[in-house]
Amino acid sequence: SSSLSASDHEHSPEIAGLFDWLKENGAKIDNIKMDRVNKNGLRGVVATRDFKAGEVLVHIPNKCTIDVGPYTMPGAELAVQLLSKQIEDPAWNQSFSRYFESLPAWGTLYSKEIWKLDPDHMALFQEPYLEHYVQVNANWTRDVWNGAAETDEWKQWPAVKARFPVEAAKIPWEHYSHYASLTATYTFVFPNLAKEYQRVMLPLLDLCNHKGIGSNTFVTKDVRSQDYEMVATRPIKAGEEITHTYNMDNERNDYALINYFFLQRVDPPRLCTIDLPDGHLDATFAEYDDHYLPRDKGGLLHHAQYLEDKLASFPTTVAEDEKLLANKKLSWLDRRVIEFRRERKLSIQLGIKRIREQAKTAYSLLQMSEVEENHKFSHNEL
Numbered sequence: 001s002s003s004l005s006a007s008d009h010e011h012s013p014e015i016a017g018l019f020d021w022l023k024e025n026g027a028k029i030d031n032i033k034m035d036r037v038n039k040n041g042l043r044g045v046v047a048t049r050d051f052k053a054g055e056v057l058v059h060i061p062n063k064c065t066i067d068v069g070p071y072t073m074p075g076a077e078l079a080v081q082l083l084s085k086q087i088e089d090p091a092w093n094q095s096f097s098r099y100f101e102s103l104p105a106w107g108t109l110y111s112k113e114i115w116k117l118d119p120d121h122m123a124l125f126q127e128p129y130l131e132h133y134v135q136v137n138a139n140w141t142r143d144v145w146n147g148a149a150e151t152d153e154w155k156q157w158p159a160v161k162a163r164f165p166v167e168a169a170k171i172p173w174e175h176y177s178h179y180a181s182l183t184a185t186y187t188f189v190f191p192n193l194a195k196e197y198q199r200v201m202l203p204l205l206d207l208c209n210h211k212g213i214g215s216n217t218f219v220t221k222d223v224r225s226q227d228y229e230m231v232a233t234r235p236i237k238a239g240e241e242i243t244h245t246y247n248m249d250n251e252r253n254d255y256a257l258i259n260y261f262f263l264q265r266v267d268p269p270r271l272c273t274i275d276l277p278d279g280h281l282d283a284t285f286a287e288y289d290d291h292y293l294p295r296d297k298g299g300l301l302h303h304a305q306y307l308e309d310k311l312a313s314f315p316t317t318v319a320e321d322e323k324l325l326a327n328k329k330l331s332w333l334d335r336r337v338i339e340f341r342r343e344r345k346l347s348i349q350l351g352i353k354r355i356r357e358q359a360k361t362a363y364s365l366l367q368m369s370e371v372e373e374n375h376k377f378s379h380n381e382l
């Protein structure tokens, strides 16, 4: 049989419990397993047999999933919704216990919702925009907990405390804020029967890692049954990691770091979102094939100059960052931020080089934008 034996989960009774619970509830999960998928021991999902393109790898019944709240809610408010659901219906909560145990333990998650606002840690970004960005998000989590956020009262933690004073008093800040990060980073977006887009928790599917270009599955919801399926987008070999694209924004390291606290070391390195012309973290970039050429306004050389100024403004060089990273005593939180800024600098260096090369041969491109500008101008004058 292709079903999993206990030894497949030797490293983790929680994962064995998750598989048992899902199977008891009719999930089809026979041809995948959990494993360590990189040198850092990252957990991920792996195929245990070959799959053809279009084949269903995993089927999760709707009753094993959780609609947490409207998809626009930030993690802080989703955490309030989830905790309130758990308190309100202890039997339901108990029935999901093996799922909750499969999720990362407190202290092992990190994201904008719970960023440490310690000045030394924040300074590691070498980027005021990012410091500000995580500050706004982490403060929101704190404010929703205290009832001080500028949003509806029902979305904030004191509303739960008022309804369930005894049970709510047992929830510490650490637990709530962990949930704020979890509901932001382990949820999917799907419509419910009323066609309202929800943040949804999908057991096991939420243990698959992100891959942009080259991912091998997507997740879909059946309109009739409301069940969820993971489908192969190309042939998959036994032993291959199962990945899907959380969103293409994660292909930019600043977006992935702030939102999910991971980085990809790709060759060639890609410019960060914030280093694209007019780039900022809440923008969506539809075009990813062209990593170095600025689009629209600005022009090539203008962007090269911007990147050169940026590079000169960093307090440390790539070599100095490397030296810091050689220190084995760095905390994992500090290490990843330094790794991030090193990758960012490498991408900026390459970006400048590419733009300068391109500018030599892209005369026609520059000329075209001038023509368009002149055209607009004369049109306005008419």
Ligand SMILES: C[S@@+](CC[C@H](N)C(=O)[O-])C[C@H]1O[C@@H](n2cnc3c(N)ncnc32)[C@H](O)[C@@H]1O
Binding pocket: 042, 043, 044, 103, 104, 185, 186, 187, 206, 207, 208, 209, 210, 211, 260, 261, 262, 263, 264
């Ligand atoms: C939805 S979970 C995926 C499962 C996770 N690896 C686990 O074991 O619980 C999202 C988290 O997984 C990690 N992750 C996802 N994709 C990754 C990738 N391409 N590289 C490194 N870490 C990744 C990040 O820590 C992220 O916050």
